[in-house]
Amino acid sequence: MLPQRIAVVGTGYVGLTTGACLASLGHDVTCADVDEAKVERLRRGRTDVLEPGLADLVADGLAAGRLRFLVDLAEAAGEAEVLFLCLPTPSGRDGAADLTAVESVVHELRRVLRPRAVLVCKSTVPVGTATRLAALVGRDDVAVVSNPEFLREGTAVADFLRPDRIVVGSDVPAAADRVASLYAALDAPVVRTDARSAEMVKYAANCFLAMKLSYVNTLGELCERLGADLAAVTEGMGLDRRIGPGFLRPGPGWGGSCLPKDAAAMVRMAALAGVEFGLLRAAVEANQRHRGRVVAKVRAAVGGSLAGVRVGVLGLTFKAGTSDLRDSPAVEVVRLLCEEGAEVVAHDPVVSPELAGVVVVDDPYLAAKQAEALVVLTEWPQFRAIDWALVVRVMTGRTVVDPRNHLDPESLARAGLVWLGTGRAVRGNTGRPVGEGFRRVGRGVDPGVDLGVG
The missing domain is CATH 3.40.50.720 (NAD(P)-binding Rossmann-like Domain)
Incomplete structure (x- = not known):
C-alpha cells in the first residue's frame, strides 16, 4: 500500500514510538501534543524517554521530512487519513480506566477529521470503547478501529518493528484492512477481529503475565520453606512448550505503567459484567x-x-x-x-x-x-x-x-x-x-x- 498521511495524538512512550516507527516504514507522520515545551524539544530531536533506538528514529524521521511535531491537534487531525490516539488511561479510584483524555480529544477533533478518515485507538481502553467512540464521533464516514499496543519499555522500538503479532479490530472490516496495511512491511501475523475482542486481547495478555509473575513469586516463597531451588524449578517449567520461560523470573513484585492499572481495570470490568475474577484478584493481592x-x-x-x-x-x-x-x-x-x-x-x-x-x-x-x-x-x-x-x-x-x-x-x-x-x-x-x-x-x-x- 502507498504511504499514508498519519497523525498521532500523544507523544509518550506509545505515541512517540508509534509515530517514529511508522515514519521509518515510509509513512508521513505528524505527532501532536499539547505540551509546547515537549513539542519544541522533539522538533530539535530531543527525546525525554530512555528508549534504545528511539532518538535515532526520531532524528532520521525529521531529517527525511517524514516526521514532524505540532501543538495544534486540529491541524494534525485535519490532514490525516489515519489518526492514532495514544493517550493516557490511568486507573480511577474504583480501578476502572479513566477515559477523560481520550474522549476529550475525540470530542475536540470529531468535526475536523477528513472524510473517510480512520480513528485508531492504540491506548489501552475497556472493552466497548471503540463503540463508545464511534457514537461520540457521530459520523458515518469515519470508522473507529482498535489496534492495541504491545510495547515493553526498554524494548519498545524492537517490539514495534519485530512484533509477535498485530491485532486489529473493527466492526468496519474495510477500515481494519486499511490499518493492517500500515504494517505491511513487517513480518508478523495479523489478528483481524471485532473491536471488542481486540480491546480484550490487551487486557487478557497483560493480566495473564501479571498472574504468571505473582505465581513465580509465590512459588519462590514456597521453595524457601521447603528447601527447593527456584532457579532449577523455573528452568524445568520453562522447558515445557506449554509454559515457556518468559515471565518466570522472581522479583519484588510487578509494576510499571501497564500491568497494575490493566489488572485493576480487568477486575473492575469483570465485576461490572457479573464475573468474579478471583484468580486475578488473588494475583494483585499476592503482588x-x-x-x-x-x-x-x-x-x-x-x-x-x-x-x-x-x-x-x-x-x-x-x-x-x-x-x-x-x-x-x-x-x-x-x-x-x-x-x-x-x-x-x-x-x-x-x-x-x-x-x-x-x-x-x-x-x-x-x-x-x-x-x-x-x-x-x-x-x-x-x-x-x-x-x-x-x-x-x-x-x-x-x-x-x-x-x-x-x-x-x-x-x-x-x-x-x-x-x-x-x-x-x-x-x-x-x-x-x-x-x-x-x-x-x-x-x-x-x-x-x-x-x-x-
Missing part, C-alpha cells in the same frame, strides 16, 4: 504481599527492627532499561522501609538525585556506605560488575537482599557477604548454602533460627 516480603527479609537481616537502620538500595525504576518510576515495586519497597523508620540511601543509574523522601546518590558504593543491609531492587546489568570486596569495606552489615536473583551468590560469598535471594538457599560468607532460617550476629548471620522472614 502487594511480595513487596512486604522483601521488607521482612531486610528487617530480619538487621536484627528485627528497621528503626534508625541505614539501608542501601540499588535500583529504583520498575525494571532495567527504562527511567520510568511509575508504580515501581522498588519505590514501593523503599516507601515501606521508610515507614518502618529505615534511613534509605539509594542509587539508580538513570534516576536523578531528586526523589521525595529518599537520599539518592550517584554511586552504588555511596549507597552501600555504612549500610546495615543492601537491597537490589532493579536488575540493572551494572550491578553485576560491582566490586563486592569494596562493598564489604564500606558496609556496616554483611547482608545483600536480592529478590530478583540478579547477582552471583558465589561472588558475594567470596567477598564475605551473605546473599538472600528468592526461592534459593542463603549463601553465607563461607560460600556454603546455610538455609533460609538465620539470625543476625554482629556483622554476619548465624544459621538455624527461623525469624519468619516469609
Whole structure:
C-alpha cells in the first residue's frame, strides 16, 4: 500500500514510538501534543524517554521530512487519513480506566477529521470503547478501529518493528484492512477481529503475565520453606512448550505503567459484567504481599527492627532499561522501609538525585556506605560488575537482599557477604548454602533460627 498521511495524538512512550516507527516504514507522520515545551524539544530531536533506538528514529524521521511535531491537534487531525490516539488511561479510584483524555480529544477533533478518515485507538481502553467512540464521533464516514499496543519499555522500538503479532479490530472490516496495511512491511501475523475482542486481547495478555509473575513469586516463597531451588524449578517449567520461560523470573513484585492499572481495570470490568475474577484478584493481592516480603527479609537481616537502620538500595525504576518510576515495586519497597523508620540511601543509574523522601546518590558504593543491609531492587546489568570486596569495606552489615536473583551468590560469598535471594538457599560468607532460617550476629548471620522472614 502507498504511504499514508498519519497523525498521532500523544507523544509518550506509545505515541512517540508509534509515530517514529511508522515514519521509518515510509509513512508521513505528524505527532501532536499539547505540551509546547515537549513539542519544541522533539522538533530539535530531543527525546525525554530512555528508549534504545528511539532518538535515532526520531532524528532520521525529521531529517527525511517524514516526521514532524505540532501543538495544534486540529491541524494534525485535519490532514490525516489515519489518526492514532495514544493517550493516557490511568486507573480511577474504583480501578476502572479513566477515559477523560481520550474522549476529550475525540470530542475536540470529531468535526475536523477528513472524510473517510480512520480513528485508531492504540491506548489501552475497556472493552466497548471503540463503540463508545464511534457514537461520540457521530459520523458515518469515519470508522473507529482498535489496534492495541504491545510495547515493553526498554524494548519498545524492537517490539514495534519485530512484533509477535498485530491485532486489529473493527466492526468496519474495510477500515481494519486499511490499518493492517500500515504494517505491511513487517513480518508478523495479523489478528483481524471485532473491536471488542481486540480491546480484550490487551487486557487478557497483560493480566495473564501479571498472574504468571505473582505465581513465580509465590512459588519462590514456597521453595524457601521447603528447601527447593527456584532457579532449577523455573528452568524445568520453562522447558515445557506449554509454559515457556518468559515471565518466570522472581522479583519484588510487578509494576510499571501497564500491568497494575490493566489488572485493576480487568477486575473492575469483570465485576461490572457479573464475573468474579478471583484468580486475578488473588494475583494483585499476592503482588502487594511480595513487596512486604522483601521488607521482612531486610528487617530480619538487621536484627528485627528497621528503626534508625541505614539501608542501601540499588535500583529504583520498575525494571532495567527504562527511567520510568511509575508504580515501581522498588519505590514501593523503599516507601515501606521508610515507614518502618529505615534511613534509605539509594542509587539508580538513570534516576536523578531528586526523589521525595529518599537520599539518592550517584554511586552504588555511596549507597552501600555504612549500610546495615543492601537491597537490589532493579536488575540493572551494572550491578553485576560491582566490586563486592569494596562493598564489604564500606558496609556496616554483611547482608545483600536480592529478590530478583540478579547477582552471583558465589561472588558475594567470596567477598564475605551473605546473599538472600528468592526461592534459593542463603549463601553465607563461607560460600556454603546455610538455609533460609538465620539470625543476625554482629556483622554476619548465624544459621538455624527461623525469624519468619516469609
